Amino acid sequence: MATLASDLESPATLPGLLKAPTGIAGLDEITGGGLPQGRPTLICGSAGCGKTLMAMEFLVRGATEYGEPGVFMSFEEGTGELIQNVRSLGFDLDDLIAKNQFAIDYVHVERSEIEETGEYDLDGLFIRLGYAIDSIGAKRVVLDTLEALFSGLSNQGILRAELRRLFRWLKDKGVTAVITGERGDGALTRYGLEEYISDCVILLDHRVTDQLAVRRLRIVKYRGSLHGTNEYPFLIDERGIEVLPVTSLGLEHEVSTERISTGIPALDEMLGGEGYFRGSSLLISGGAGSGKTSLACCFADAACRRGERCVYFAFEESPGQIVRNMLSLGLDLAPCVERGLLRIQAARPTLHGLERHLVMMHKAIRDFQPRVVVVDPVTNFLSVATGADVKSMLLRLIDFLKVQQVTLLFTSLTHGTEAEETDVGISSLIDTWLLLRQVEVDGERNRDLSVIKSRGMAHSRRARELVFSERGIELADFRQTRGGGR
Amino acid sequence: MTPKPGGAESAAPVDPEVCELRLYVAGQTPKSVTALANLKSFCEQHLAGKYRIEVIDLLEQPQLARGDQILAIPTLVRRLPSPMRKIIGDLSNTERVLVGLDLRARS
Known part of the structure; x- marks a missing residue:
């Protein structure tokens, strides 16, 4: 009997419904373990x-990672073409075929070459498929795309009856099958394949919004199993398909009581004397020039001093610029970079769509295995996406990192003196929120820092003045001359 | 219109040297039996003395389905003369068979 906690970790499934893991990053999380x-x-x-690529990866992963050989029956692309196309994803089909873990059968149907007279059935197709399955002991089958039959054969009555028989036959064979279908007008598939396949339907979408291409995936149905119902972005790159689920566990992750320094002793003092919680999400918001990047760099530096790795995603400045600018605070990040503890990854937000950024961040995090991640500033994404999208991206990133107890710090550029709506929108996701302001008093611009909230600790409620010098960042009480004016 | 060797037009039958036919079946199903019977009588009537029929049972030789791109059963394949022609079904409609084997122009 599963415990309550593990029930919440993955979508519930009816007893007896076994799943075949796809091995596609993220897809198994959304489906609670794979396809039926x-x-x-x-x-x-x-x-x-x-x-086609998703179906192909399902087979390749099955063969290479789960010991389940697969048959790819193609109705559209020839064998050579298919092998060529997936080579860019790092799939070596020739090798798998040589090892009897993979078989391709290209079915060519061309109506102009076929004359129909009288009764027939599709036994030839069944026999071919059966022969391919038996010859390598296949457990997985892809039919891509069966709809070519509709243009190749004119007798729809026979065809539909035979398709019904085909899906029953596949079930009897016990193979896990993926059937691809072309999207139709107002229907999931042009020829209504969805009426034959009722166990699991996945819809893929490739949209271009504001000249940025975004691929998305949605589980339309999954009989007998709970599944994520959102649209999930996915990416196709040199390692195959990667789906980015909002880790459905939500609030079930482990929490840490360990505290880590902000890199500024006086700020640690304001946060209950010990700094941030490990694995929490932090937000520093403030106007231009209020010191957000400096605070973020201090935090990154502190992590490196503890010997922890840190990834710093810079969306405004280049790595060289950040390292140079921090020297003015007496903060030399270059050694951290050289020791391989700090990776500064810079990119213009407009270079890619939001999803692609998220994927690239996931990758960098997976490769580098940092304990601390900085995103500076997160507001730059508003130039490529709406607030709601940015929020959902942050949610995914936060969930992804919290599970691994990675501490995440965002900076957020505000235009007024107070926190902006964008900040408020994401505030529920944030554990510790610092606000930086620039205040002009007696012809002098001063910076001040206050803790808006910090979950789980007694934090200072007083605003302090931020003092930048070559000795670093210090916090000072406000001078008497400023009175209560702030 | 399908071009005919010898420049024959309209409904004039082509006179192939010899017609090599292959009938793909899957076991002795009624459809297959009907198709073979129809094929034999068709050939006697239209191709007397100039045809060869080879019956391939895919239940016995499944690996052969791929080579001739067989999908439907029964399928009649005219291997010679080229180009290859395919007729699927039980061959019950003689007119369609004539057309399918290029023995009569397509209408």
């Missing part, structure tokens, strides 16, 4: 949405 084992799944979407 021994049953057909429909993957549909418009041309170029990635359904």
Whole structure:
């Protein structure tokens, strides 16, 4: 009997429903373990949405990671073309075929070459598929895309009856099958394949919004199993497909009581004397020039001093610029970079869509295995996406990192003196929130810092003045001359 | 219109040297039996003395389905003369078979 905690960790599944893991990053999390084992799944979407690649990766991962050989029956692309196309994803089909873990059968149907007279059935197709399955002991089958039959054969009555028989036959064979289908007008597939495949339907989508391409995936249905219902962005790159789920565990992660320094002793003091909680999410918001990057760099530096790795995603300045500017605070980040503890990864937000940024951040985090991550500033993403999208991206990032107890610090550029709506929007995701302000008093611009909130600790409620010098960042009480004016 | 060797037009039958036919079946199903019977009588009537029929049972030789791109059963393949022609079904419609084997122009 599963415990309550593990029930919440993955979508619940009816007892007896086995799942075949796809091995596709993220997809198994959304589906609670993979596709329904021994049953057909429909993957549909418009041309170029990635359904062939997803089906292909399902087979390749099955063969290489789960010891389940697979048959790819192609109705569209020839064998050579397919092998060529997936080589860019790092899949060596020739090798898998040589090892009897993979078989491709290209079915060519061309109506102009076929004359129909009288009764027929599709036993030839069944026999071919059966022969391919038996010859390598396949456990997985892909039919890509079966709809080519509709343009190749004119007798729809026979065809539909045979398709129904085909899906029953696949179930009897006990293979986990993926059938791809082209998106139709107002329907999931052009020829209504969804009426035959009722166990699991996945819809892929490739949209271009504001000239930025975004691929998304949605589980339309999954009989007998709970599943994520959102649209999840996914990416196709040299390692295959990566789906980015909002880690559905939500609030079930472990929490740490360990505290880590902010890099500024006086700020640690304001935060209950010990600094941030490990694995918490932090937000520093403030106007231009209020010192957000400096505070973030101090935090990164402190992590490196503890011997921890840190990834710093810079969306405004180049790595060289950041390192140079911090020297003015007496903070030399270059040794951290050289020792391999600090990686500053800079990119213009407009270079990619939001999803692609998220994927690249995931990758950097997975590769570098940092304990601390800085995103500076997160508000720059508003130039490529709406507030709601940015928030959902942050949610995904935060969940992803919290599970691994990685501490995440965002900076946020505000335009007024107070926290802006964007900040308020994400505030519920944030554990510790610092606000930096620039205040002009007697012809002098001063910076001050206050803790808006800090969950789980007794924090200072007083605003302090931020003092930058070559000795670093210090906090001072306000001078008497400023009175209560702030 | 399908071009005919010898420049024959309209409904004039082509006179192939010899017609090599392959009938793909899957076991002795009624459809297969019907198709073979129809094929034999068709050939006697239209191709007397100039045809060869080879019956391939895919239940016995499944590996052969791939080579001739067989999907439907029964399928009749005319291997010679080229180009290759395919007719699927039980061959019950003689007119369609004539057309399918290029023995009569497509309408």
